[in-house]
Amino acid sequence: MKYKVGEIGKVIGGGTPSTKHEEYYTSSGKGIAWLTPKDLSSYSKMYIDHGSRDLTSEGYNNSSAKLLPKDSVLISSRAPIGYVAIAKNEIATNQGFKSIIPDKSKVYPEYLYYLMLENKLNLEKVASGSTFKEVSGKVMKEFEVEIPSLSKQEKILNQLIPIQRKIELNNQINDNLAA
Template identity: 35%
Template sequence: MSFSEWDELKLGDVADVLSGYAFKSKDFVNEGIPVIKIKNIVPPIIDIKDVQYVTEELYDEKHKYALNYNDILISMTGSNVNQIASAVGKIGRVKLKNAKLLLNQRVGKLYITDKAKYDYDYLYYYLTQEDVRYNLAASAGGSANQANINPSQIKNINIKVPNITEQKAIAKILSDLDEKIEINNKINDNLVAA
């Protein structure tokens, strides 16, 4: 199947978006379950070095907003397209196994609605393309310092999708490249530390 034969769909045909919960200041405690905020989306991952915490009880109560390994997150607030490094629409992935995490407001979690037809890895790599991020940031409303997008705008993104077999093949190649880059970075870090 050539690229011109891929289906052109709206992201909303493939995935849905769950907006995070609006925790209150009184909800936060000194240790417990990390709450993932916009600042924790450090593409390509979610960084939990600087987080706030809530209690285990609140985690159980707000389990709808729990995050899992490999979840795709998107920042729904950020700067305008003029400052693309911090622009709205940053994409990161949860790469922490067996970690309990909760989703904060203004962070969206994308989830595929038909796993038999669509692949999470393919969706992730598609959304991290520069032109897709640029179009997301360009569609944001608000001021230059505080641009916002909502789930409807995210779901309105145009995406090109091949069949599931090709999606998985494309994602596998990109995933293997990411692994090699990560291994090389670790080798470089070890050489610098030595």
């Protein structure tokens, strides 16, 4: 069945505190988890818990960043469009994301993850902007996707997730061999 993304979840943008204030940022794992599209540029796993740096409480309070719940689907909406991951824990993002808090009575986060990966080119087509292309919150909410029943989603995920795990394990083995 076709749904607008805004019908299957809540679309949330992100924010960045002033980079002139070093006290707004801290080492990864030491503050409020925060992502930029760059953090996903070479990331190949489904779930993510932190970016390269975190926000301090002061940085979070002085930005428009919002804390997203675990299982939110994080989608880069500019520079570039279409990086996707699922929040392993509460996490905030910069303004380069339009993330989706999925309505789990309609869509599994993992299904939405694969669906948005598959729709990368379609998202790029609906993006606008002169300096660089961006998918706005309004466009993301109106973006149409095909969502089968939860039981069909489960059957599909039962095929995809074991393959995803093997890919992630192979990547980890390759990283260890290269080290």
